[in-house]
Amino acid sequence: MTTFRSAEKIVNARPSEVYEFISDINNFNNLVPHEKVRDFEADEDSCRFSIDGIGRVGVRIAEKHPVNNIIYESEGSPFRFNLRVDLDETAEGNTLMKLVLNAELNMMMKMFAKKPLAEGVEIAASRLSDHLNERDRA
Numbered sequence: 001m002t003t004f005r006s007a008e009k010i011v012n013a014r015p016s017e018v019y020e021f022i023s024d025i026n027n028f029n030n031l032v033p034h035e036k037v038r039d040f041e042a043d044e045d046s047c048r049f050s051i052d053g054i055g056r057v058g059v060r061i062a063e064k065h066p067v068n069n070i071i072y073e074s075e076g077s078p079f080r081f082n083l084r085v086d087l088d089e090t091a092e093g094n095t096l097m098k099l100v101l102n103a104e105l106n107m108m109m110k111m112f113a114k115k116p117l118a119e120g121v122e123i124a125a126s127r128l129s130d131h132l133n134e135r136d137r138a
Contacts, residue, residue, distance in 0.1 A: 002110060004118045006099040006125030011132045015067045015087040015095045018132060022070050022085050025061055030131045031124040046075055053116065054078060079113075080104040083121075085128075099125045 011018050021027050026042045032049060040049040046060035055078050062073035062082060072083045081103040088096040101121045105113060 001102050002105050002114070002117075004101040004103070004121045006121045009097045009125050009129035010090065011095040011097050011129050013095055013132055014093060015089050018087055018095045018097060019067050019070065021132060022128070023061070023064060025059075028059060028072070031128050033120065033123045033127070036120075048076075054113065059083070079106075079109055083124075097125065097129060099128075 025045055025047050028042065028047050029040050032040065032051075036052045038050045038052075041047065046058060048056065048058045050056050057077045058075035059072045059077075060075045061070065063071040065071075067087065069084055069086045072085075074081045081101060084100045084102075086098045086100065090096050099121050101117060103113075103117060
């Protein structure tokens with residue numbers, strides 16, 4: 001299992017608000033880098049999309065731990081993975097958020113996908129925190 005971690009991000013909202021937002025799989029679209037992702041579609045608890053260089057990826061909500069974290073899991077993807085979004089409350093009442101991706105990559109896939117996956121986790125964390133912080137200002 002190969003693990004990729006984002007930097008911790010501050011979100012100007014309580015963990016319960018962030019958790020509510022990430023619990024809606026339709027909002028997963030706010031995580032993915034649109035310049036590399038096409039054909040996003042979602043239903044009640046899963047979504048599918050195509051990533052340039054990787055192929056069609058499916059994701060579903062696997063576990064929910066209210067206010068603390070949510071775990072998404074691959075479904076019908078070229079490799080198995082899970083993505084955990086961890087949430088902690090700061091002393092100021094905001095949220096400290098971090099994304100952790102665990103992926104089962106064979107040696108060949110690891111050679112090709114390691115850098116894009118590491119960058120993707122960081123982009124997803126930044127996009128999510130930016131989206132939630134902009135929403136808070138509106």
